[in-house]
Amino acid sequence: MSIQLTEEQQLIGQSAREFAKEYLEPIVVDMDHTGAFPADAVKQLAAHDFLGLFLPGEYGGADAGFVSFVEVVETLSRTSAATASILVNHAMAAYAINRWGDPAQKRAFLPALASGETLGAFAVYEHGPTPGVGPDALMATRQPEGWVLKGTKAFVRNAGVAKVHVVVACVDPAAGAKGLAAFIVRAGVSGLAVGEPADTMGLKGCPVADLIFENVILQDADLLGRLSDGRSLVEETLAMASVAEAAQTVGIGQAAVEHAAAYAKTRVQFGRPIAALQAIQTLLAETATDCHLARLGLRVAAGLIESGEPFLVEAAMVKAFLARFGSRFLIDTVQVEGGFGYSEFMPLPRLFRDIAGTTLLEAPAQFPDGTIAAALLA
Amino acid sequence: MPNILVCYKWVLDEQDIKVRPDDLSLDASRAKGKISDFDRNAIEAASLLVEAQGGNVDALAFGTQALKLSVKDVLSRGPNRLTWIGDASAEGADAFVVANVLAAAIRKAGPYDLILCGEGSSDMFFQQTPVRLAALLGLPCVTFVQKMTWADGVLTATRKLPDCTEEVRVAGPAVVSVLGEMNKPRIPSLKQVLGAAKKPSEELPLSSLGLAPGDLEPRAVRGTPKGFLMNRRNIVYKESDAAANVAQLVASLKAEGL
Numbered sequence: 001m002s003i004q005l006t007e008e009q010q011l012i013g014q015s016a017r018e019f020a021k022e023y024l025e026p027i028v029v030d031m032d033h034t035g036a037f038p039a040d041a042v043k044q045l046a047a048h049d050f051l052g053l054f055l056p057g058e059y060g061g062a063d064a065g066f067v068s069f070v071e072v073v074e075t076l077s078r079t080s081a082a083t084a085s086i087l088v089n090h091a092m093a094a095y096a097i098n099r100w101g102d103p104a105q106k107r108a109f110l111p112a113l114a115s116g117e118t119l120g121a122f123a124v125y126e127h128g129p130t131p132g133v134g135p136d137a138l139m140a141t142r143q144p145e146g147w148v149l150k151g152t153k154a155f156v157r158n159a160g161v162a163k164v165h166v167v168v169a170c171v172d173p174a175a176g177a178k179g180l181a182a183f184i185v186r187a188g189v190s191g192l193a194v195g196e197p198a199d200t201m202g203l204k205g206c207p208v209a210d211l212i213f214e215n216v217i218l219q220d221a222d223l224l225g226r227l228s229d230g231r232s233l234v235e236e237t238l239a240m241a242s243v244a245e246a247a248q249t250v251g252i253g254q255a256a257v258e259h260a261a262a263y264a265k266t267r268v269q270f271g272r273p274i275a276a277l278q279a280i281q282t283l284l285a286e287t288a289t290d291c292h293l294a295r296l297g298l299r300v301a302a303g304l305i306e307s308g309e310p311f312l313v314e315a316a317m318v319k320a321f322l323a324r325f326g327s328r329f330l331i332d333t334v335q336v337e338g339g340f341g342y343s344e345f346m347p348l349p350r351l352f353r354d355i356a357g358t359t360l361l362e363a364p365a366q367f368p369d370g371t372i373a374a375a376l377l378a
Numbered sequence: 379m380p381n382i383l384v385c386y387k388w389v390l391d392e393q394d395i396k397v398r399p400d401d402l403s404l405d406a407s408r409a410k411g412k413i414s415d416f417d418r419n420a421i422e423a424a425s426l427l428v429e430a431q432g433g434n435v436d437a438l439a440f441g442t443q444a445l446k447l448s449v450k451d452v453l454s455r456g457p458n459r460l461t462w463i464g465d466a467s468a469e470g471a472d473a474f475v476v477a478n479v480l481a482a483a484i485r486k487a488g489p490y491d492l493i494l495c496g497e498g499s500s501d502m503f504f505q506q507t508p509v510r511l512a513a514l515l516g517l518p519c520v521t522f523v524q525k526m527t528w529a530d531g532v533l534t535a536t537r538k539l540p541d542c543t544e545e546v547r548v549a550g551p552a553v554v555s556v557l558g559e560m561n562k563p564r565i566p567s568l569k570q571v572l573g574a575a576k577k578p579s580e581e582l583p584l585s586s587l588g589l590a591p592g593d594l595e596p597r598a599v600r601g602t603p604k605g606f607l608m609n610r611r612n613i614v615y616k617e618s619d620a621a622a623n624v625a626q627l628v629a630s631l632k633a634e635g636l
Binding site for chain 2: 007008011012014015018019022047048049050053062063064068
């Protein structure tokens with residue numbers, strides 16, 4: 001496996017750069033201030049095939065592979081990590097349906113997800129510590145009229161704008177978190193409501209809300225994969241997402257270090273630019289190095305996804321690395337910019353808030369160190 | 379329906395060029411290539427024309443072997459077919475040489491109803507290639523075009539001149555140079571990027587064009603460009619008498635020869 005991008009992958013990255021400049025740069029500050037969903041930019045994401053990037057051509061996707069996907073996610077995140085976050089959550093739903101859907105489900109949902117006619121969302125988290133456990137857990141019970149879903153999914157990104165949700169519910173209360181299954185749930189189905197929008201710290205513009213299920217009735221045809229696939233579906237989709245979110249973190253970090261480097265060259269203290277100070281150089285060099293090495297790691301993980309090989313451990317490694325060092329990208333670059341960097345008229349505060357989201361969200365099903373250790377000690 | 383050829387240049391992305399602080403020389407070792415900015419406007423203009431009324435767009439370029447990196451990029455932006463001439467001599471080529479090579483290639487690959495170029499390349503910006511090309515091919519040349527239409531073999535173009543705009547009508551074939559303000563070049567979709575690999579491209583050896591050695595001798599002498607660094611003197615005139623400060627300032631400027 002090569003970690004160098006192919007010519008096509010580089011061109012796709014270039015398209016993403018041009019896209020970000022044209023459609024995201026003009027709106028990113030307003031998005032951060034208002035939290036408004038970037039509907040026009042999402043339409044353009046669809047028009048440029050980003051929403052169906054890795055989906056097969058037979059369903060209208062671009063079939064461009066996962067390495068291209070993380071390149072696009074990183075590139076968009078340099079300008080607007082919130083928009084990339086919308087894309088990533090959409091991709092989680094598309095990934096799960098493409099991976100576990102039967103032919104009828106793929107025909108029914110993937111073309112619209114690829115074209116952007118419908119936006120997707122993946123709902124796994126609950127207010128309790130783990131899905132399937134706690135008073136608000138989403139339970140799916142088989143009744144004569146079908147599967148009846150009752151409970152709440154928490155912190156669902158794209159909630160309220162998505163038209164198709166892949167929802168993880170507990171079908172075996174005795175098994176708790178091990179008795180999970182996934183369902184495809186259309187927006188507007190009777191009994192489904194979207195909670196109040198959550199006021200999040202960062203990634204503003206990517207809507208987050210609860211999905212509230214009050215006796216939503218689904219059929220077997222809505223079950224994604226087999227009942228026994230639930231746990232692996234959750235593990236694998238979250239691992240895919242943690243690679244994509246690593247790309248977001250690297251994109252944010254790269255934007256921060258480039259901004260800080262440009263600032264250091266123009267900010268004069270003691271008669272010379274602060275870029276001449278070794279302490280500043282060290283902060284910049286360490287951040288750039290960590291970004292670069294994380295990028296290589298996530299490209300390897302993305303390559304494994306693309307080639308259909310096991311990738312959970314590599315995804316957990318990328319997640320663990322960035323959970324430790326991701327936030328430091330911003331701590332160090334704000335240090336470089338000092339009081340100016342701390343000010344809201346500079347981009348670093350927004351990047352700081354955004355990177356808190358990308359390092360925190362979409363953890364693997366178990367803590368990443370646990371996934372890695374389990375593989376080592378098996 | 380017009381058969382259009384777009385000429386483009388593959389240039390270094392100026393954003394990647396660094397200035398070495400010690401001697402202000404330019405470091406392009408990590409600079410990536412790109413399609414020259416105004417040539418992207420020409421590509422977009424051609425693509426919009428054929429999308430509106432049918433026709434065909436081909437592309438043509440002369441450069442070093444690095445030009446190979448542009449193949450899928452340019453084909454993802456609209457043209458159906460690419461002919462390119464990659465030769466090390468392109469490194470030092472001026473507008474005289476470039477026009478000779480392009481004209482020879484067009485004689486081989488043509489005829490075309492319209493030959494479109496950007497108003498100038500984003501590295502040298504000679505603004506000579508379209509005019510020289512038209513002269514070599516014996517075609518009319520319409521420069522600085524900000525708007526154009528094509529109907530019944532006739533080009534109607536609006537030219538932007540320093541103090542006015544001028545509308546001209548020219549029966550094709552013709553050479554046209556387009557302004558950057560003419561349009562906003564498209565961002566290729568992923569399917570267009572991936573579809574570019576399926577479009578035909580052909581490399582023509584420079585030796586196959588039948589050019590004389592003199593046709594490949596640059597006429598322009600290129601110097602060694604250096605970066606510009608503004609060194610401020612940080613002189614402050616602190617006399618309480620404003621007139622004295624002004625007098626000192628004027629004396630200093632005169633001493634600098636300004």
